[in-house]
Structure formats: structure tokens, C-alpha cells
Amino acid sequence: MNAFAIPDFERQFDVRREQAPAFPDYRQKSLDDLRQQGLPGAKTEDWKYTSVREVLGETFVEATPAAPVAVPECAARHLAVMVNGYLNTDLSRLEDLPEGVTLCSLAAARDNHRDQVDAMLGRVVRHDRHPFAALNGAFFRDGLFLDVAPGTQVQEPLVVLWLSGAGDAALIQPRVLVRVGEGAELALMEQHRGSAAGHFTNQVSEILVGDNAGLTQVQLQDTGKEQLVCGTHVRCSRDSRYRAQTIDLGGKLIRNDLAISLDQPGAEADADGVFLAGRDQHVDNHLRVDHRAPNCDSSALYKGLLGGGGRGVFNGKLIVHPEGQKTRAEQTNHNLLLARDVEIDTKPELEIYADDVKCSHGSTSGELDPDQLFYLRSRGIDSPEARALLVRSFALEISERMNHSRLRDLVGEQLEPALDRLARNELEG
Amino acid sequence: MLSIRNLRARVGETEILKGISLEVNPGEVHAVMGPNGSGKSTLARILSGREGYEITADKLEYMGHDLLEMTPEERAREGLFMAFQYPVEIPGISNIQFLRTAYNSVRKHRGEEPLDSVDFLAMVKSRLKEVDIDQSFLRRSVNTDFSGGEKKRNEMLQMLVLEPRLAILDETDSGLDIDALATVAGSINSLRSEDRSIVMVTHYQRLLDYVVPDHVHILADGRIVKSGKADLAQKLEKKGYGWLAEHAGEEAEA
Numbered sequence: 001m002n003a004f005a006i007p008d009f010e011r012q013f014d015v016r017r018e019q020a021p022a023f024p025d026y027r028q029k030s031l032d033d034l035r036q037q038g039l040p041g042a043k044t045e046d047w048k049y050t051s052v053r054e055v056l057g058e059t060f061v062e063a064t065p066a067a068p069v070a071v072p073e074c075a076a077r078h079l080a081v082m083v084n085g086y087l088n089t090d091l092s093r094l095e096d097l098p099e100g101v102t103l104c105s106l107a108a109a110r111d112n113h114r115d116q117v118d119a120m121l122g123r124v125v126r127h128d129r130h131p132f133a134a135l136n137g138a139f140f141r142d143g144l145f146l147d148v149a150p151g152t153q154v155q156e157p158l159v160v161l162w163l164s165g166a167g168d169a170a171l172i173q174p175r176v177l178v179r180v181g182e183g184a185e186l187a188l189m190e191q192h193r194g195s196a197a198g199h200f201t202n203q204v205s206e207i208l209v210g211d212n213a214g215l216t217q218v219q220l221q222d223t224g225k226e227q228l229v230c231g232t233h234v235r236c237s238r239d240s241r242y243r244a245q246t247i248d249l250g251g252k253l254i255r256n257d258l259a260i261s262l263d264q265p266g267a268e269a270d271a272d273g274v275f276l277a278g279r280d281q282h283v284d285n286h287l288r289v290d291h292r293a294p295n296c297d298s299s300a301l302y303k304g305l306l307g308g309g310g311r312g313v314f315n316g317k318l319i320v321h322p323e324g325q326k327t328r329a330e331q332t333n334h335n336l337l338l339a340r341d342v343e344i345d346t347k348p349e350l351e352i353y354a355d356d357v358k359c360s361h362g363s364t365s366g367e368l369d370p371d372q373l374f375y376l377r378s379r380g381i382d383s384p385e386a387r388a389l390l391v392r393s394f395a396l397e398i399s400e401r402m403n404h405s406r407l408r409d410l411v412g413e414q415l416e417p418a419l420d421r422l423a424r425n426e427l428e429g
Numbered sequence: 430m431l432s433i434r435n436l437r438a439r440v441g442e443t444e445i446l447k448g449i450s451l452e453v454n455p456g457e458v459h460a461v462m463g464p465n466g467s468g469k470s471t472l473a474r475i476l477s478g479r480e481g482y483e484i485t486a487d488k489l490e491y492m493g494h495d496l497l498e499m500t501p502e503e504r505a506r507e508g509l510f511m512a513f514q515y516p517v518e519i520p521g522i523s524n525i526q527f528l529r530t531a532y533n534s535v536r537k538h539r540g541e542e543p544l545d546s547v548d549f550l551a552m553v554k555s556r557l558k559e560v561d562i563d564q565s566f567l568r569r570s571v572n573t574d575f576s577g578g579e580k581k582r583n584e585m586l587q588m589l590v591l592e593p594r595l596a597i598l599d600e601t602d603s604g605l606d607i608d609a610l611a612t613v614a615g616s617i618n619s620l621r622s623e624d625r626s627i628v629m630v631t632h633y634q635r636l637l638d639y640v641v642p643d644h645v646h647i648l649a650d651g652r653i654v655k656s657g658k659a660d661l662a663q664k665l666e667k668k669g670y671g672w673l674a675e676h677a678g679e680e681a682e683a
Binding site: 369371372374375376377378379380381382383385386389390392393394395396397400 | 477478479480500501502504505506511513516517519520521522526527530531534535538570587591
């Protein structure tokens with residue numbers, strides 16, 4: 001097994017060069033981009049509140065296909081199971097996918113859909129200020145390819161389960177390419193389920209939402225002792241609709257970079273999130289929305305719930321480029337602090353280079369509202385139950401914004417018990 | 430039912446209630462009236478268990494229990510209900526979920542089985558008619574984006590569902606148009622019975638045309654300055670609170 005310490009990337013790259021890996025030009029460019037900016041440190045602005053010292057100090061083994069530690073029950077009709085970043089077709093259920101949907105490993109797509117892969121790989125992702133995306137570009141082995149042909153409707157959600165195998169701390173670096181063709185619709189739910197192992201996943205997704213197409217994407221992350229850096233880069237074409245929900249149920253380290261670019265007029269994007277962090281958990285959501293064309297709308301609402309010892313970070317950046325006239329955009333982050341020893345760093349940023357726009361941003365952090373608590377108690381609901389109800393209601397506002405009912409149910413099945421656990425822990429602690 | 434003797438309450442250096450005594454017997458309806466700042470809402474809040482006041486009293490009992498020993502939820506489970514002057518908005522909790530949780534908390538306290546959602550819904554639906562609100566109301570978040578009138582009707586709905594022994598209504602009539610006032614008054618009247626008591630805290634006499642009280646108390650500057658029958662409210666309506674201030678002055682001098 002090949003030992004891999006991330007700071008040793010130059011030498012690792014040389015070793016691999018001799019094995020003539022696929023996509024040599026893109027890998028070389030990724031390496032150059034990584035070398036130029038370096039790995040994140042304490043002085044890197046985008047990583048000011050999230051330390052990756054432990055990840056950079058670890059010697060991993062490079063992940064290979066393996067059997068998963070456990071497969072959670074999943075009743076989804078369309079299911080793709082990824083283990084260590086590799087598609088496991090035996091565990092997947094792909095037979096009922098509608099005609100027009102292509103789902104395969106990235107390696108298979110390279111052989112069978114070469115033109116589409118070439119048209120996408122490295123074309124959506126930004127490496128600039130995303131050193132882990134560049135790292136992924138230089139070293140990814142495989143991943144997932146998903147194409148929804150123009151006009152194809154996938155109403156029943158496609159669930160992608162990201163699982164890991166047992167064994168030594170592995171470096172898992174999948175690349176995901178998703179294209180939703182013109183006028184097509186896709187409901188996608190990705191679920192990262194961590195194990196007790198010390199793996200590190202550095203995932204990059206490149207997503208294209210075509211003209212008048214719709215993509216609803218849920219990323220549900222419950223990563224336990226594993227660490228996850230997840231970059232999702234999305235480009236939205238004319239009159240398209242992209243709706244993202246990031247649901248973090250906690251993990252040792254979760255860092256999301258969701259970068260949405262509204263490239264053509266009439267595109268709409270909503271990015272919502274809930275993040276839970278308790279003791280020894282660190283959850284960081286970085287959101288960036290670029291308005292690069294007129295008449296585009298975007299909104300974002302992130303809600304953080306921090307239990308004792310938990311650490312949360314939210315950074316929302318909204319950039320309206322000179323072409324982005326008639327932009328309507330808002331970004332909001334509200335945090336509920338359930339204990340005293342928590343930390344939240346929240347920073348909404350606005351950069352506007354167009355004059356005819358309507359933009360707003362804001363952020364609040366506070367404890368449970370004593371008036372709401374009293375109101376519930378005055379109706380006979382005891383204090384622990386009243387607190388649990390308020391914790392749920394705070395987070396479930398996000399579910400109410402999800403208009404795909406099946407996805408809302410799938411999220412609720414996991415979010416609601418996690419909220420109850422969080423509320424209960426805070427009462428006991 | 431409710432027995433108050435020499436109740437005093439202060440916030441910091443400011444004494445708000447300066448020795449209130451009040452007896453409310455089963456079946457009685459009392460109105461507590463008074464100008465702004467007289468302490469009438471403070472009295473209601475203290476009875477419901479609101480924190481933030483330094484309280485002393487020779488006696489403060491509800492159904493023979495020392496109220497100061499009871500948490501707000503214990504008071505509610507023992508049948509004390511407070512209709513809020515400004516009902517709190519709780520986004521994300523549906524009205525029906527809120528009502529059922531409250532209702533079942535009270536049932537559990539009485540040693541009764543919780544009502545399942547089907548039976549509960551049937552019970553609530555019959556109550557909805559009484560407060561003249563639409564069923565869609567149940568799916569909406571508690572008081573969230575409700576109009577002033579809807580919030581007050583929602584308080585009445587909760588009261589009818591929870592069937593309290595003692596209802597304290599804190600300015601439930603203020604801010605209502607005449608139709609809503611009639612509906613609210615109807616709810617209060619439907620609750621009247623031999624074994625229930627109602628205390629209406631109000632600034633205006635208007636509600637008392639619809640719900641005729643057995644006793645009226647006038648509160649000024651933290652004290653009950655006058656008590657009487659329903660006609661006292663009418664007298665107050667004619668002469669205004671100014672008359673009362675003079676009157677209170679006379680009494681203080683005497």
C-alpha cells in the first residue's frame with residue numbers, strides 16, 4: 001500500500017507520473033495550481049477558523065475499492081453506493097433509472113463518454129483559493145459520472161451513498177461530474193456516512209445545470225470520526241434552477257465549499273443548510289454565489305445549532321459582477337447556541353459591481369428565546385420538551401423551504417432524530 | 430380557587446405591586462381594570478409563573494397550592510391558563526403539534542392516556558368553529574405572521590382545548606375589531622361554569638358588555654383602589670381613569 005502524506009505532494013506526483021495516469025494535462029495544471037498557492041495554513045484567509053493541521057500531519061494510505069464497514073438501510077428506488085470513492089455496482093440499485101440517465105464510474109465514463117468527460121473535467125471547478133480542489137485534481141483516481149439527457153425527468157430521488165471501508169486511515173479523493181441537460185430535472189441526494197476510522201475524504205464535484213433545467217441537490221453529512229472536505233462547484237445556464245440543501249449532522253471535521261456561478265440570464269439558485277456541531281465536532285460551510293448575468297436570483301439560509309464544545313463556521317460570499325444587473329440576492333445565517341462553551345464564526349460578505357441590484361445579507365447568533373420557552377411551558381409543556389420543540393423548529397425551517405417532498409422526507413428521517421439527540425444532550429450536560 | 434393576600438412585587442428598585450389582596454371563588458368572573466402602568470399585566474404574569482420579579486405575599490394560593498412553589502408548566506397542568514396580551518410567534522412549530530403536545534402534557538399529568546392525532550384533530554375541529562377560524566390555521570406555525578385578531582383567537586382556541594379551571598385573560602380584548610371581540614367573548618362565556626373561574630385583565634370596559642363580570646376591581650399604582658359589581662365598570666367608563674386617581678388620592682389621605 002502506498003503511504004501518502006499530503007505535504008509530500010510533489011514527490012507523490014513524480015511517482016505517479018511514471019504510471020502514466022489518465023488526464024495528464026489536467027493533473028499537471030492542478031499540481032501547478034496547488035504549488036502556486038500552497039496548502040492551507042493558519043494564515044490562509046479562507047481557512048482562518050478551520051485547522052487542517054491534523055490532516056496535513058497524517059500519513060494516509062491511498063484508498064482502493066473495498067467492502068464498506070456497514071451499509072445503512074436505504075429504501076431509495078435509485079441508489080448508487082460509493083465505497084472509498086469507487087462505485088460499487090453490486091450494492092447499487094440502478095436498474096429503474098429512466099432512459100436518458102447515464103450513471104457510471106468516472107473510469108468507465110473515460111472510456112465510454114470521453115467527449116463529455118473532456119468537456120467537463122476541470123471546466124467547472126475553480127482551483128484558485130481552493131487548494132484541496134487542486135489537490136484532488138492532481139491525484140483523483142476515480143469517482144462518479146452522472147448525465148441526465150435533455151428533457152429527461154428524474155422525479156424519484158437518486159441517492160448516492162458515500163461509505164468507507166475498514167482499515168488504516170485512507171485518503172479518499174473522488175471526482176464527481178454531473179450534467180443536467182437542457183430542460184431536464186434531477187433530484188439528487190448525496191449522503192456521507194462516516195465510520196470510526198480515521199479516513200480523510202477530499203471530494204470535488206463539478207456540476208452543470210443546463211438551459212431551463214432543474215437540479216435539487218441534498219448533501220447530508222454525518223461523518224463521525226472521519227474528516228471531510230467537500231467542494232461542490234456549480235454552473236447554472238439560462239433560466240435554470242439549482243436548489244441545494246446541505247445538512248450536516250456533525251463530524252470531527254466537515255468543510256464544505258459550495259461555489260455557485262449564475263452564468264446566464266434568468267438562472268436561479270437557492271442554497272440552504274443546517275449544521276449541528278457538538279463536542280469535538282467542527283463544521284465549516286463556505287458558500288460563494290457569483291452573479292455573472294442579468295436577472296438572476298439567489299437566496300441562502302443557513303442555520304447552525306451548536307451544542308457544548310461544538311464549533312461552527314459560516315462564510316457566505318455574494319458577488320455581483322458588472323454584468324449582474326437586476327440581481328436579487330440574499331444570504332442569511334442564524335445560529336442557535338445551546339451551551340456556553342461553543343464557538344461560531346460567521347461572516348456574510350457582499351461584493352457588488354453592478355448598480356441596479358437588490359441584495360441583502362445578515363447573521364444572528366443567540367440562545368433559545370426565553371419568551372418562546374415560557375409560552376410553551378405556560379401551556380403545560382415541561383422545560384426539556386419545550387427546549388426540544390424549539391430546537392427542532394429552529395432547524396426545520398430549512399425543511400419547510402424544500403419543495404421536493406420526497407427529499408424533504410428523506411432528510412427529515414435523519415435530521416429529526418439528530419436534533420432530538422442534540423437537545424437531549426444539552427439538557428443532560 | 431385563587432387566594433391572594435398582600436402580594437407585593439418589584440423589579441430591581443421599582444415596586445410594581447404594592448399589596449394586592451383578591452379572592453376568586455369557583456364559578457366567579459372577575460374583571461381587573463386599570464390604566465396603563467397600574468400593574469394589572471404584572472399581576473397576570475406573576476400568576477402564570479413569569480420570572481423576573483421579586484415577590485412577597487402573605488398568601489398566594491391556587492386550589493390550595495402555594496403558587497410560588499409551582500413551575501409554569503405545573504400551574505398549567507393543574508388547570509391554570511393565561512391568555513397572553515402579546516402571544517409569542519414560534520416559527521417552525523405547527524399549531525396542531527403545539528396544541529396536541531400541550532393537551533397531552535396535561536392528560537399525562539392527570540394519569541390519562543395521550544390522545545392520538547386522529548382523535549385529537551376531531552376534538553380540535555369542533556373547537557375551531559367556536560372561535561371562528563379556518564382549519565388551515567392548524568397547519569400554520571404558532572402565531573407566526575398571524576394578525577392581531579388571529580393571535581387572540583388562537584389564545585381562545587388553546588383555552589377551549591385545555592379547559593382550564595382558572596383562566597386569566599391579559600388584555601385579550603385589546604386591538605380587536607367588533608366581530609373578533611364578539612367571538613372572543615363567546616369563547617369566554619362558553620367556558621363559564623360553576624367550577625371554573627375567570628379573571629379578565631382589561632383596560633377597556635367594552636369586553637364587559639359581552640362578558641358580564643361578578644366582580645370588578647380597579648387597580649391603580651399597584652393597589653386595588655376600588656372593588657364592586659359590574660356597574661363599577663360602567664361608572665369608570667363614564668368618568669374615566671382621572672376620576673379614579675382623584676378618588677385614590679382621597680383614600681390615601683383618609
